[in-house]
Amino acid sequence: MKKIAVWKFTSCDGCQLSLLDLEDELLEIDKNFVISYFLEASSRSPEPPFDISLVEGSITTEEAKRKIIEIRNHSSILITIGACATAGGIQALRNFASLQTVKERVYPQPELIDVLPTSLPISQYVQVDYELQGCPINKQQLLSVLYSYLFGFRPSLNSGSVCMECKMRGTPCVMVTSKTLCLGPVTHAGCGAICPSFGRGCYGCYGPKETPNSPSLSRWAKEKLCIEPTALKQAFHTFNCIADGFKRFDEDD
Ligand code: SF4
Ligand code: SF4
Incomplete structure (x- = not known):
């Protein structure tokens, strides 16, 4: 059985929820995959290595930069899920403005906010094996991608418009x-x-x-x-x- 870990960076959790939202298919998933780490559903600690890491969210802090490299090193396949992970997300709107201005507009104590000047996708920091676009992702597409890797072929999703x-x-x-x-x-x-x-x-x-x-x-x-x-x-x-x-x-x- 393939061992899966689900990771979150800067995001709203909506894409991770797509996995839990696969209600009719969860029992079947459980027969074929071990969900080893998934904080949204269980408090179990991560136990690397992992066959597949699903990564949600964009990179916005120094700590996140270090963590994504560690995750990559412990994962055979790394799949990014959702607009935050594949394209920086809505939070990347701040990339077009001065960080200080944004912090002052949003937070009462901006000096406490320690973040990078940009929100960037995961692929800017590590090699990504597959990107699943969407805000949020399509849960059936997620299922299709997981089974592609289970049976050893590259996922094939509609690439049209x-x-x-x-x-x-x-x-x-x-x-x-x-x-x-x-x-x-x-x-x-x-x-x-x-x-x-x-x-x-x-x-x-x-x-x-x-x-x-x-x-x-x-x-x-x-x-x-x-x-x-x-x-x-x-x-x-x-x-x-x-x-x-x-x-x-x-x-x-
Ligand atoms: S891509 Fe959209 S739904 Fe997914 S985590 Fe980001 S904001 Fe939430
Ligand atoms: S066919 Fe028209 S309405 Fe439909 S997605 Fe294309 S531009 Fe939009």
Whole structure:
């Protein structure tokens, strides 16, 4: 049986909860994997080495930098889960501002806050074997990735855009029907195009798809939907604001 550890860095715990949320599959998971360390579910201490480490959260402190290197050294496979771990998360918005300013705005005693000037993804510090995007991740995708490693083949998930999922479920395009900005054309598939199915534009929770053409979408949105540059920037500056493909769109535009 493969031994799994689940780790948390700077994050909201939502992606770890996806594992607990696999209610119908938990017994089957338990037959095939030993969940050796998972603080969200058990107070058991870590006992390395691990076959698979699932890592949630971004790196924001010196202590976290040391810990992720230690985790990497004790793990055969390291999989990052969620926008925080794969792209720095919503907390990476502070990368665009002065750390001191952010600390003063948020905390009554900013001098007590000892953090790095940036929030960065795990891949900036150690080698990552697989990245599962999303805020939060899709629990079925997590299951698929775990079984891929159990049976010894590389995971194969849909690498297309949210538009593909949107068309497959037969949803009318909100950009065409209501001139609503939608990041679906440049966003990685995985959510099942939930937002357009409720008449809203995609928020880009799953981050950039492979080779996204964000500058082209931005130009089109300005010309055809009359979206203001500030609104466009805000649309890209959310959960995956420093991901390649989203963070540079306004420089190229
Ligand atoms: S990616 Fe989203 S759901 Fe997952 S830990 Fe970060 S903020 Fe929470
Ligand atoms: S609504 Fe959004 S995701 Fe759906 S087809 Fe239109 S642009 Fe793509």
